[in-house]
Amino acid sequence: MAEQRDFDNFDEFAKDYRHTHDQSVKMSGASSDYFSEYKIVELLRHENAQAEMTILDFGCGDGNSSVYIRKYFPHASIHGIDVSGKSIEEANAKAIKNASFQAFDGKQIPFQDDLFDVVFTSMVFHHIDHQLHEGILKEIHRILKPGGRFYNFEHNPNNPLTRKVVRECPFDEDAVLLKPSYHKHLINNSALRLEKVKYTLFFPRHKLFKPFLTLENLLSWCPVGAQYYMKAIK
Numbered sequence: 001m002a003e004q005r006d007f008d009n010f011d012e013f014a015k016d017y018r019h020t021h022d023q024s025v026k027m028s029g030a031s032s033d034y035f036s037e038y039k040i041v042e043l044l045r046h047e048n049a050q051a052e053m054t055i056l057d058f059g060c061g062d063g064n065s066s067v068y069i070r071k072y073f074p075h076a077s078i079h080g081i082d083v084s085g086k087s088i089e090e091a092n093a094k095a096i097k098n099a100s101f102q103a104f105d106g107k108q109i110p111f112q113d114d115l116f117d118v119v120f121t122s123m124v125f126h127h128i129d130h131q132l133h134e135g136i137l138k139e140i141h142r143i144l145k146p147g148g149r150f151y152n153f154e155h156n157p158n159n160p161l162t163r164k165v166v167r168e169c170p171f172d173e174d175a176v177l178l179k180p181s182y183h184k185h186l187i188n189n190s191a192l193r194l195e196k197v198k199y200t201l202f203f204p205r206h207k208l209f210k211p212f213l214t215l216e217n218l219l220s221w222c223p224v225g226a227q228y229y230m231k232a233i234k
């Protein structure tokens, strides 16, 4: 019988993570970098780009999201944590200004209470045993300032193409996707207040579909986008 896992550690994928990801999302017509950047552009809809904020990139992997956090939030102080020491080495090698990355045990966030304005998380919770989600949300609540914001981006299991990509992606072998209903319930049962659910990525990024991309914001209520995120407030 397969051993029960608490979470997926990406050490074995760290060096080639971008290449593997590029291959796995090829049919979407976009690169791995595109998927990192679009999420931070989404944050700009909610957050003041000029603010001197403290942002935690939870499950930062090789730090690619933080590259774009740096680009769009030039005054923010960025911290990244991940269970994968090798991914943290990759993140630190990027030498992102005013950003620091560290490995941790995957359960206790190594920061003091009430420290962060924003906790950003991308494609991490489906790599964590669902029984641990509640404890991790408690930790995220603890380290957010009162009024701090939590953004959790996830794959949408309602979308058949997303399910195909995940099925075929080597580092998603053990992933268990979060149904939006489960994700909502998780946040509603925590001390955080759910403010928004938004579905994203409705069309492929091939040239042919370019005119349709401007419609995506209007479709954000529709639960079939390839990904989605939830915004919650402390």
Ligand SMILES: C[S@@+](CC[C@H](N)C(=O)[O-])C[C@H]1O[C@@H](n2cnc3c(N)ncnc32)[C@H](O)[C@@H]1O
Pocket (backbone or CB within 6 Å): 007, 008, 009, 010, 011, 036, 058, 059, 060, 061, 062, 064, 065, 081, 082, 083, 084, 087, 105, 106, 107, 121, 122, 123, 124, 127, 128
């Ligand atoms: C699919 S990668 C996403 C990396 C990054 N967030 C991104 O969007 O590029 C998932 C990451 O979650 C990390 N991870 C798994 N369990 C974790 C946990 N309990 N706490 C923090 N990170 C975790 C893995 O090591 C891996 O780097």
